[in-house]
Amino acid sequence: MEYIFDCFFEDTFDKITRNGLQDRSSRRDVLDHLNAVIGGCSDGQNVHTEEVAKLAVLAAVRYHREKKKSNCEVCLMGKFHNILYIALRTCWDWGVRDSAAVVLLLEEIYSCEKTFERIFLGALFGPHAPHFIAGWRSDFRDQDENTRAVVYFLHHATSLCMQLPVWIARFEQERMIKFIDIPIESCGRSSPLRVALQASAHDLLLILLRRRVGKQFAATMQKHFYDTSRSIRSVLPS
Numbered sequence: 001m002e003y004i005f006d007c008f009f010e011d012t013f014d015k016i017t018r019n020g021l022q023d024r025s026s027r028r029d030v031l032d033h034l035n036a037v038i039g040g041c042s043d044g045q046n047v048h049t050e051e052v053a054k055l056a057v058l059a060a061v062r063y064h065r066e067k068k069k070s071n072c073e074v075c076l077m078g079k080f081h082n083i084l085y086i087a088l089r090t091c092w093d094w095g096v097r098d099s100a101a102v103v104l105l106l107e108e109i110y111s112c113e114k115t116f117e118r119i120f121l122g123a124l125f126g127p128h129a130p131h132f133i134a135g136w137r138s139d140f141r142d143q144d145e146n147t148r149a150v151v152y153f154l155h156h157a158t159s160l161c162m163q164l165p166v167w168i169a170r171f172e173q174e175r176m177i178k179f180i181d182i183p184i185e186s187c188g189r190s191s192p193l194r195v196a197l198q199a200s201a202h203d204l205l206l207i208l209l210r211r212r213v214g215k216q217f218a219a220t221m222q223k224h225f226y227d228t229s230r231s232i233r234s235v236l237p238s
Contacts, residue, residue, distance in 0.1 A: 001041050001052060005059035008037055013063070013079055021082035024137040030086055031093070038094065053094030054101045060087035061108050068112075075112040084109050085118065089139050092149050102156040106179065110164050115185040119153060120192045122146035124201050134186045147204055154180060154211050180211055 012030060021027050038056055042049040060083050067080045075081050087105055096102055110116065121130040122138035123146040131137050140146035156162075157179035164182060165174040183189035190198075193212065196205040 001045060001047075001055050002059060004037065004041060005056045006062070008034065008056075009059060009063045009083065013083065016079050018078040018080075021079045021086075022136075024139060027082060027086055027089070027139060031089055034086065034090065035093065038090075050094050050096055053090055054096045054098050057087045057090055057096060057101055057105055060084065060090070061105055064108060077112075081112060084112075085139055088119075092140075092152060099156040099159045102153065103160050103162050106153065106157060106162065107164065110182070113185075114166075116179070116182050117184045117186055119146075119150060120184055120195075121186070123150045123204050124192070124195055124199050147207070150204065151207060154207075158211065180208060 012033065016026075016030075021030065034056060038049060038052045041047070042052045045052075064075075064080065064083055068075050084105065088109070090096070091102055091105065106116070109118075117134060118130070118136065118138075121133060122140050123143060125133070126143045127138040127140055127146060138146060140149055162179050163176040164179070166177040166182060167173075168175050181191045181193070183191060184195055187195045193205070193208045195201075196208055
């Protein structure tokens with residue numbers, strides 16, 4: 001089946017202009033076609049759709065790498081880079097469970113962009129804001145779906161302890177940073193947690209805090225609310 005998806009991307013992208021995937025509707029058209037191929041391969045080969053979707057994602061990563069390698073390891077951008085966001089949406093649509101495949105895709109995106117703002121911005125400000133902030137439209141329908149997608153990618157990145165090199169000006173060197181703390185370029189290179197706090201994105205803020213400090217945070221916050229409630233009751237008249 002790997003060959004089928006290799007042929008799909010070669011044939012499909014040969015017919016698309018360099019900027020042909022710039023708008024969301026064009027990416028959606030390719031996704032619809034890809035989803036039909038995934039469904040057909042799953043039925044024809046009697047393989048679970050999630051496994052077939054994983055093969056499609058890996059084929060997209062291979063296509064991106066081959067085009068990048070042919071250009072002296074410099075990404076050609078345009079449709080050659082947007083293929084990664086078709087793969088990203090494929091992961092989410094079909095619920096790919098192989099963390100290694102998901103992390104490979106995330107690393108491929110980061111190798112070109114040095115940020116994951118196209119995953120986080122829609123969850124922080126809604127699906128329309130990224131168009132005004134960074135000039136592109138979110139691939140997710142609404143803020144709720146984008147937030148759930150953030151949880152999905154956080155889960156896979158955390159399960160394999162994914163860390164990526166980030167240049168820290170204060171230390172004048174690169175340091176390995178977790179996915180959850182990778183700076184958002186269009187927000188002054190602030191971390192998603194700081195941006196969520198400043199934007200009052202409460203749902204995403206709680207998700208990021210739980211992922212960052214786990215059960216310890218939940219226990220601390222629970223004790224804080226209990227102590228606060230008890231203090232308020234103590235000053236109220238009986």
